[in-house]
Amino acid sequence: MKGPLVAGGLVLALLLGFVIARSTADPAAPPAATAPTVVPSHSHGGAVAGDLGGLSLSAGGFTLAPSTTTFGAGTGQQFTFRVLGPDGKAVTRFVLNHEKLMHLVVARHDLSGFQHLHPQMAPDGTWSVPLTLPSPGIWRIYTDFVTFDPAGAQAPITLAVDATVAGDYRPLTLPEPVRTAETSGMTVALEGTPAVNATQPLSLRVLASGTPVTDLERYLGAYGHLVVLRDGDLGYLHVHPEDQLVGGAVKFWLSAPSVGRYRLYFEFQRGGQVHRAEFTVDVR
Secondary structure, three states, X not given: OHHHHHHHHHHHHHHHHHHHHHHHOOOOOOOHHHOOEEEOOOOEOOOOOOOOEOOOOEEOOEEEEEOOOEEOOOOOEEEEEEEEOOOOOEOOOOEXXXXXXXXXXXXXXXXXXXXXXXXXXXXXXXXXXXXXXXOOEEEEEEEEEEEEOOOOOEEEEEEEEEEEEOOOOOOOOOOOOOOEEEEXXXXXXXXXXXXXXXXXXXXXXXXXXXXXXXXXXXXXXXOOEEEEEEOOOOOEEEEEOOOOOEOOEEEEEEOEOOOEEEEEEEEEEEOOEEEEEEEEEEEO
């Protein structure tokens, strides 16, 4: 019996290795040495609490090294950067997180001009993405990714740097809190209120002509994405919802790290197009 059992074990191991390889392969990834691992987001379908990220260009031993932080207003340019590890070398091993190795989010300091982009990485660890900052002011550029710490554990990291656009900066007043937002002829209704250190449900319901939309499509593997920025220091949080719609709405779980005013950027896809609705929320 020993011979057949050993042979069967070898076959099972080979099959398991094949399945794992197929499930983690990324056709757009760098060469095999840097092929990504697939991992659920650290904020997917669950409570998000604690401090916000994106307050520094260095965290957890990793440092953001941008090629430039100076832009011309409305002038597109290629923005390149590297993530340096604890050893000072460019990191080339990242985890596939919601269908992308890197999420790059941009907003001006008055919380206007939101962008969500996905850079591409060269084999040497240099990331690049076309970027246009449309108006004068100070802009925060966030890099949101998952990599590995020196012990080999997965490490979700958000690093950020300020970029300058010269010119006549006229900050916009942050809109007052409201429960609905209009985008592309649709209405998005916000249900629920975040609380400090208490996990609360937060749902976003999309309506067209007053009727709930039932044909939302998955975008980056989910029915919606929510970026939260705290007014004042631009602390950052990227939240993903429950895997399925709940009562026709996209449902998140959120625990605010502090009192204050926050700007919420909700992205969803319908008809092959990505749409965004923005909300101001006061947490007391």
